[in-house]
Amino acid sequence: MIEYVCANSLIYNWVVSCLRLPLEDAWRGFFHGHEKGVKGLKTNTSLPFDHLPLADAGYTMQNAREHFHVVLAASQQQEWPDALRHITEPLISILEKLCRQLLRALPQGDSMETVWLAEAERTGDVSVFDIFNYFPGSALAMAAHTDPGLFTAKFMSKTPGLELLDGNGDWLAIEELGSSAEVVVFAADVLERWTQGAVPSCRHRVRAPSQARLSLVYEMRVLQEGLSLDDLRFVEKRKQLLKSTRIS
Secondary structure, eight states, X not given: OOOEEEEOOHHHHHHIIIIIHHHHHHHHHHHHSSOTTOBSBOTTOOOSSSSOOOTTOEEEEOSXXXXXXXXXXGTTTBOOSTTHHHHHHHHHHHXXXXXXXXXXXXXTHHXXXXXXHHHHXXXXXXXXXXXXXXXXOSSEEEEEEOOSSSEEEEEOOSSOOEEEEOTTSOEEOHHHHSOTTOEXXXXXXXXXXXTTTSSOOOOEEEEOOSXXXXXXXXXXXXXXXXXXXXXXXXXXXHHHHHHHHHHO
């Protein structure tokens, strides 16, 4: 049973050379610099959607890592380090397209993509992009867990650390097997729910690196994570019915 997939093609090699490497250098400069107070929303700004999960938006320091967190529906309203939004968003777009391609490849994938797009329009796209900077250490940097969305997509880090739990109960050091030109994509909790367990959420952890480790991660999410695919289809049908009633 496949819970993750690695992607490597001409387009991703082009991304590595033209987008990813300069982007990583820019984010390393941010983490080593003095802009770390960047957090939350711009002053005197209004959001296009209510109830967006913005508590962790911006820069956060944790025990084993520091990171910058972006909620896509509020990307333009968030405070960003100077010029980094404009060079980060093209890479986010590429990872989103990859996740949508994989979603469409699944049974009922076209229907799932339609529901995801409808939810993103209705509630705002609550998918997130995180830039993690892990500190060197000897213990686990991130304990074993699953992610809440449909897919998580990340470029292989040059400094290995990500481990995935395989079907035999063994931890697979995926970044030691692939190259930094590859993207690893794995299933998350909502996809497991929508496929009724046919595609299980991939349990993973991060081993403490021997040196600083930068990680760029996109998570494809919906706001109402607890609802089934049928529930969300009903929400969308009700929305369309109300819309047509108003028009008539």
